[in-house]
Amino acid sequence: MQNAIPKAYEPKDYEDQMYGRWEASGFFNPDVCVERGVTAEDAEPFTIVLPPPNVTGTLHMGHAAMLAIEDVMIRYARMRGKRTLWLPGTDHAAVATEVKVEGLLIKEEGFKKPKEELGRDAFLARVHKFAKDSHDTIVNQSKKMGSSLDWSREAYTLDDQRNLAVRTVFKQMYDDGLIYRGYRVVNWSVKGQSTCSDDELVYVERPGKLYFFKYSHDFPIPIATTRPETKLGDTAVAVHPEGKWKQYIGQTFTVADFGQPGHTLTIHVIGDDGIDETFGTGALGVTTAHSPIDFEMYMREKARGNDIGIVQVIGEDGRMTANAGAAYVGLTVAEAREKVVAWLREQNLLTEEKDVMQNVGTSDRFTDVVEPLPKTQWFVDVNKKIPGKGRFAGREVSLKEMMSEVVRDGSIEILPDKFNRTYFSWIDNLRDWCISRQVWFGHQIPVWYRGTEVYCGVNAPEGEGWTQDPDSLDTWFSAGLWTFSALGWPEKTKDFETFHPTTVLETGYDIIFFWVARMILMTTYTLGEVPFKTVYLHGLVRDEQGRKMSKSLDNIINPLDMIEKYGTDATRLSLLLGSTPGNDVKLSEEKIASFRNFTNKLWNIGRYILSTEGVAEATASWECKTLADRWIVARMHAVTEEVTKALDTHAFSYAGERLRDFTWSELADWYLEASKVAPNPALLRQLLSTLVRLWHPFMPFVTEVIADMMRDTTSSEFVMVSRWPDASEIPSDDTAMREFALVQECVTAVRAMRQTYQMSPSAAVVAHVMAEESTWSHITAQTELICKLARVSSIERVTAVADNTATTAFGWGSVSIPLEGQIDVAAQRTRIEKDLADVTRYIDTLHKKLDNADFVARAAADVVDKEREKLAEATTRRDALTAQLVQLG
RNA sequence: GGACGUUUAGCUCAGUUGGUUAGAGCAUCUCGUUUACACCGAGAGGGUCGGGGGUUCGAAUCCCUCAACGUCCACCA
Numbered sequence: 001m002q003n004a005i006p007k008a009y010e011p012k013d014y015e016d017q018m019y020g021r022w023e024a025s026g027f028f029n030p031d032v033c034v035e036r037g038v039t040a041e042d043a044e045p046f047t048i049v050l051p052p053p054n055v056t057g058t059l060h061m062g063h064a065a066m067l068a069i070e071d072v073m074i075r076y077a078r079m080r081g082k083r084t085l086w087l088p089g090t091d092h093a094a095v096a097t098e099v100k101v102e103g104l105l106i107k108e109e110g111f112k113k114p115k116e117e118l119g120r121d122a123f124l125a126r127v128h129k130f131a132k133d134s135h136d137t138i139v140n141q142s143k144k145m146g147s148s149l150d151w152s153r154e155a156y157t158l159d160d161q162r163n164l165a166v167r168t169v170f171k172q173m174y175d176d177g178l179i180y181r182g183y184r185v186v187n188w189s190v191k192g193q194s195t196c197s198d199d200e201l202v203y204v205e206r207p208g209k210l211y212f213f214k215y216s217h218d219f220p221i222p223i224a225t226t227r228p229e230t231k232l233g234d235t236a237v238a239v240h241p242e243g244k245w246k247q248y249i250g251q252t253f254t255v256a257d258f259g260q261p262g263h264t265l266t267i268h269v270i271g272d273d274g275i276d277e278t279f280g281t282g283a284l285g286v287t288t289a290h291s292p293i294d295f296e297m298y299m300r301e302k303a304r305g306n307d308i309g310i311v312q313v314i315g316e317d318g319r320m321t322a323n324a325g326a327a328y329v330g331l332t333v334a335e336a337r338e339k340v341v342a343w344l345r346e347q348n349l350l351t352e353e354k355d356v357m358q359n360v361g362t363s364d365r366f367t368d369v370v371e372p373l374p375k376t377q378w379f380v381d382v383n384k385k386i387p388g389k390g391r392f393a394g395r396e397v398s399l400k401e402m403m404s405e406v407v408r409d410g411s412i413e414i415l416p417d418k419f420n421r422t423y424f425s426w427i428d429n430l431r432d433w434c435i436s437r438q439v440w441f442g443h444q445i446p447v448w449y450r451g452t453e454v455y456c457g458v459n460a461p462e463g464e465g466w467t468q469d470p471d472s473l474d475t476w477f478s479a480g481l482w483t484f485s486a487l488g489w490p491e492k493t494k495d496f497e498t499f500h501p502t503t504v505l506e507t508g509y510d511i512i513f514f515w516v517a518r519m520i521l522m523t524t525y526t527l528g529e530v531p532f533k534t535v536y537l538h539g540l541v542r543d544e545q546g547r548k549m550s551k552s553l554d555n556i557i558n559p560l561d562m563i564e565k566y567g568t569d570a571t572r573l574s575l576l577l578g579s580t581p582g583n584d585v586k587l588s589e590e591k592i593a594s595f596r597n598f599t600n601k602l603w604n605i606g607r608y609i610l611s612t613e614g615v616a617e618a619t620a621s622w623e624c625k626t627l628a629d630r631w632i633v634a635r636m637h638a639v640t641e642e643v644t645k646a647l648d649t650h651a652f653s654y655a656g657e658r659l660r661d662f663t664w665s666e667l668a669d670w671y672l673e674a675s676k677v678a679p680n681p682a683l684l685r686q687l688l689s690t691l692v693r694l695w696h697p698f699m700p701f702v703t704e705v706i707a708d709m710m711r712d713t714t715s716s717e718f719v720m721v722s723r724w725p726d727a728s729e730i731p732s733d734d735t736a737m738r739e740f741a742l743v744q745e746c747v748t749a750v751r752a753m754r755q756t757y758q759m760s761p762s763a764a765v766v767a768h769v770m771a772e773e774s775t776w777s778h779i780t781a782q783t784e785l786i787c788k789l790a791r792v793s794s795i796e797r798v799t800a801v802a803d804n805t806a807t808t809a810f811g812w813g814s815v816s817i818p819l820e821g822q823i824d825v826a827a828q829r830t831r832i833e834k835d836l837a838d839v840t841r842y843i844d845t846l847h848k849k850l851d852n853a854d855f856v857a858r859a860a861a862d863v864v865d866k867e868r869e870k871l872a873e874a875t876t877r878r879d880a881l882t883a884q885l886v887q888l889g
Numbered sequence: 890g891g892a893c894g895u896u897u898a899g900c901u902c903a904g905u906u907g908g909u910u911a912g913a914g915c916a917u918c919u920c921g922u923u924u925a926c927a928c929c930g931a932g933a934g935g936g937u938c939g940g941g942g943g944u945u946c947g948a949a950u951c952c953c954u955c956a957a958c959g960u961c962c963a964c965c966a
Contacts, residue, residue, distance in 0.1 A: 008928065203964090210966085225966060238966090279965045291966080359964070418893065425892075425962065509961095544901080546959085566928095578902065578914095583894090584960090586901065594915070597928040608925030657903080661913080672925080831909055835947085839908090842946040874946085877908070884909085 005611065005709065009603035011567025014705045019143055022704075027078075027721050028150045030085045038721040039083050046077035046084045047502040049486050050149060051515070052157060052479070054093035055131040056100045059141040061541040061549065061587060062508060064559035065579065067145040068572040069538055069652060070506050074148055075697040076647050077503075079724040085499050087486050088142065088149040090135050092158035094442035094475035095365045097134075099192060101127045101441075120440055127441045131158075141560060146568050146700045148720065153495070155486040157478045158443065165485035166478050167446045167458045169526055174447075174456040176386045178399065178525075179435070181378055185288075185295035186434050188373040190318035192366030194438040195377055197474060198431065199513050201361040201370060208360075212281055212352035213344045215255040215265060221245050222351065224280030226358055227290075228344065229336035232259050232324045233313035234267060236286035238297060241271035245283060259340050263325040268308045270301055289374045290314060312374055333371070378436035378445060378471070382521075390528020400427055402524035403517065412520065414535045415650060416582040419512060426513050435474045442472030476514055480522035483531040502532045509537040509582055536650055537582050541575065544588035562592050569699035570596035576698060577656045598660060599702050602695065605668055606706035609688045614681035620689050621682040622731055628674035629683055630736035635666050636690060641727035643694055656698050663691065670744065685710070690725045829885065836881045839874055846871045 026032035033039040048070050053063055078084040105114035115123050173179040186195045212224045221237050239245040248269040255265040288298040289312040301308050313324040320328040320336050328336050344350040361370045385396040404427050406412050414420050448455045448466040455461040487496040523531035543555040562571045573595040579585035609615055624630045639662040646655035696703040696719045707719040849855055856864055
C-alpha cells in the first residue's frame with residue numbers, strides 16, 4: 001500500500017488556501033447558494049448578525065469563541081438547507097476608539113493635547129485611519145478563524161448607510177418626544193471631558209472616611225458624608241418623614257459660614273422615605289448638583305412646588321468652582337476635601353471620623369473616577385407612553401414596557417434562561433438613558449440651533465446660520481439598530497424583508513445591558529418587532545486558573561498564535577467543547593494542544609480509510625457484512641441523531657464531545673481495528689463521508705481537506721454546502737449493539753490476561769477461555785476479534801449473527817454458537833435481586849395506602865393520583881428487573 | 890444589602906425529568922514501537938459527589954441549613 005498522504009496533518013499547508021477557495025466559490029452568500037441550487041428558493045431563512053468587534057485593536061480569545069460558536073450555527077444551518085446569512089461588520093465604538101487614538105498620539109507622537117493641537121478635522125482623520133487599519137486586521141483575523149461570513153454584505157456602524165439609519169431613528173424618537181434635552185446630573189469623566197452612561201460605570205471598592213458633623217453649632221441636625229467638599233453646595237437635609245427630626249420638615253435654615261467665613265448655605269429640611277435612620281446620623285445632607293440620588297430628590301421636591309436649588313461647586317475640569325467660595329475656587333476635589341475637614345475640626349463641628357469601605361464609580365473607558373455633575377444633555381425617556389408600531393399597534397406603550405413584554409411573552413428566548421431575571425431587574429432599575437457624548441468620533445447629533453430655534457431632522461435645515469449640536473451619540477445608540485441597519489434599513493431592501501427578524505443573537509453575557517437590551521429597545525420601538533428570536537449568551541474566556549486574561553497578568557493567549565501553532569480547527573474545538581451558555585470557559589495552551597492531537601487523529605482516520613484497498617473506487621453504502629459493521633452503523637445512527645438534536649438545541653459542547661467520543665473511542669479504537677480483518681470499502685467510504693459532514697461545522701478545514709481527497713480534486717463541491725447526514729437514513733440495530741458489547745468485554749479480558757501474565761496472544765486467548773468455562777461458547781463466538789487484536793489471523797470472519805447465534809468461519813471450517821453468557825453473572829444477579837426486593841416492598845406499601853379507603857377519601861385527588869403514578873412507575877421498574885433476572889437464567 | 894451561580898478524582902469538567910457498580914480528558918505510573926496515527930495504543934491507581942440534617946424502597950440528583958468561592962445589581966449619605 002503506497003501512501004502519498006502525509007502522516008501528520010499540517011494545518012498551515014491547507015487553511016489559507018481553503019478559505020480562499022470557499023470565498024471564491026461565493027457560497028458564503030445565501031443568494032449564490034440559491035442560484036447554484038444548494039439552497040431551495042423558498043428555504044427558511046437563518047440569520048445571524050455578527051456582534052461587530054470594536055475597531056480599537058485586534059481580536060482576542062473572546063472574539064475567537066464568538067466566531068467559533070456562530071460559525072458552527074451557520075455552517076450547520078447551511079448544511080440543513082436553510083437560507084443562511086451571517087453578516088459581518090465592525091463597530092466604530094466612539095469613545096473607546098477616540099480615547100485609544102488620543103493615547104497613541106500622546107505616547108508615540110509626542111502630542112500633549114492631541115485634540116486641541118490637531119483640531120477636529122485633522123484629529124478625526126487620524127481616528128478614521130486607525131479605525132481602517134484596525135478593521136483590516138479584524139477582517140483578516142476573522143478569516144483565519146474560518147468564519148463563513150458573507151463579506152459582500154459587510155457593514156460598519158459609522159458608514160453612510162448606518163448614519164442614515166441613526167438620523168432616521170433619532171428624528172422619529174425626537175418627534176415622539178422620547179428624546180429630550182434636559183438639565184440633569186450626569187456621570188462626568190474629567191479625564192475624558194465627556195459624559196458616560198450608568199451602565200458604563202465600573203464600581204471600585206476603596207477605603208474612605210465617613211465624617212460626622214454639623215453645618216454649624218446652631219443647626220439642629222447632624223449629618224454624615226464621605227465627601228465633605230461637596231457639602232459646600234448643599235441645599236437641603238433629608239430626614240425620614242416619620243423620624244426624630246420630622247418637626248423640622250418644611251423649615252429653611254441659613255448657615256452663615258460654612259468651610260470659610262462668609263460662605264452661606266441655605267438648607268431646606270425635606271422628608272424622604274428613602275432615609276435610613278440607622279445609618280450615619282440618620283439624616284442626609286443633600287447635594288443636588290453632585291449626586292444623582294440627591295438630584296432626584298430635587299426633582300421630586302420641585303414637582304411639589306418646592307425649589308430647593310442646585311449649587312454646582314465642582315466644575316468640568318474637576319476643580320472647585322466660584323460657587324464653592326473664594327477660599328476654594330480652583331482647588332482640586334481632594335484639596336478641597338482636606339480643607340473642609342480642617343475647617344470643621346477647627347470649628348469643633350466634627351464629631352466623628354469613621355473608616356469605611358466605599359464603592360467609587362469609575363469610567364470604564366476613560367478609567368478615572370466619575371464626577372456627578374449637572375449638565376444639559378440629550379436623553380431617551382424610557383417611561384413615556386407613545387403609540388406603538390407593528391405588534392404594539394393600537395396601544396400606548398413605553399420603551400420599558402415594550403422591551404419587557406417581548407421577553408416575557410417568549411417572543412425572545414434568552415439562553416441560558418437565568419439571564420431573564422437579570423434582564424428584567426435591569427429594566428426595573430433603568431433610568432433615562434443619556435445618549436450625548438462630548439467626543440468627536442461618532443454620529444453627530446442631528447439637531448441644529450439658530451438663536452433660540454431648534455431643528456431636528458434627518459438632514460440639515462434649509463437656510464443660513466444654523467449650527468449643528470457638536471455632541472455625538474453614545475456608540476450603543478447606533479449599535480442598538482444593528483440587526484436592521486445592517487440589512488439596509490430604512491431603505492426597503494430585499495435583505496431586510498428576507499432576513500429580519502434575525503434568528504439568533506450570539507454574544508457574551510457581559511454586554512447584555514449595553515447591547516442586547518438596547519437592541520430590543522430600539523427595534524421594538526422602530527419596527528414594532530423583535531430584533532432576534534433567540535439570544536445565546538456565551539461565557540468569558542479565562543485562563544487556566546479562571547482569571548480574566550489581561551496584559552498586566554501577562555496571561556493572554558492570542559488566538560492567532562494558537563492558530564499558527566496548532567491550527568484553526570484545534571483552536572475552535574478548544575473554545576467550543578467544555579463551554580456551555582452563560583458559563584465561563586477556561587483555556588490553556590495544553591487544552592488546545594490536545595485538540596490538535598484530535599485533529600490529527602481525524603486526519604489519520606481519513607488517511608487510513610482512503611488508503612484501504614478498494615475504498616477509492618467504492619460507492620458509499622451502508623451495507624454490512626460483519627457484526628462489527630452492523631455495530632458501527634448502529635452507533636453512527638445514534639451519534640447522528642444525538643448530534644443533530646444537540647445542535648438544534650444549541651448544545652454545541654455536548655454535540656462536539658459526543659462526536660469526539662464516537663470518533664476516537666468507537667470508530668477508531670474499535671471499528672477500524674476490527675475492520676482490518678475484513679475491510680468493507682463501501683461502508684468505510686460511507687462512514688468517512690458521514691463523519692466528515694458531522695464534524696464540518698466544528699472543524700471546517702480538516703474536514704474539507706479530507707473530503708477533497710475523497711473526490712476528484714477538480715470537483716467544485718464542498719462539504720460546506722453538502723447535505724447534513726440524516727439519522728433516519730442510517731440503519732439502527734439494537735441487537736448488533738448488544739452483541740458487540742460482549743465482544744468488547746472479551747477482548748478486554750484477553751488483553752488484561754496478556755498483560756498480567758505476559759502471555760503470547762494466542763496463549764492468552766486459550767487461557768481466558770479456560771478460565772471462563774461457563775462462557776466458553778460466547779468467547780468462541782468472538783474469537784475473530786480477539787484473535788485479530790491479538791494478532792492471530794487464522795480466522796477469517798464472523799459471517800452472520802442472527803437469533804442470538806453467531807456463525808464464525810475459521811480457517812478449518814465454520815462453527816455456530818449461541819450468543820449468551822455474561823461476565824460476573826452472579827454479582828449482577830445479587831444486585832438485581834436486592835433492587836427487586838426493595839421495589840417490591842415499596843409496591844406493597846403503596847398498595848396498602850391506596851387500598852385504604854380512608855386515605856383515598858381524605859387525601860386530595862392530585863395526591864392520590866400521584867401515588868398511583870408512583871405505583872405505575874414502580875411496577876414498570878419491577879417488571880424490568882424481573883425481565884433482567886429471567887434473562888440471566 | 891439584594892439576586893444568581895459554583896462546590897464531583899491531583900487539575901479541568903460530564904453526570905438529560907431520583908434507579909444497576911458515579912464517568913471522561915489532562916496529569917501520574919505500568920506495559921507496548923503490530924504498515925492510519927507516539928500529535929499513538931492497552932492498562933492501573935486515585936472520589937465518604939463541600940459540611941450537617943431531612944424526604945424516599947432508593948439521593949451526586951429533590952427540600953432545609955451552614956460554609957467557601959465567584960458573578961451581576963443596588964448602594965448608606
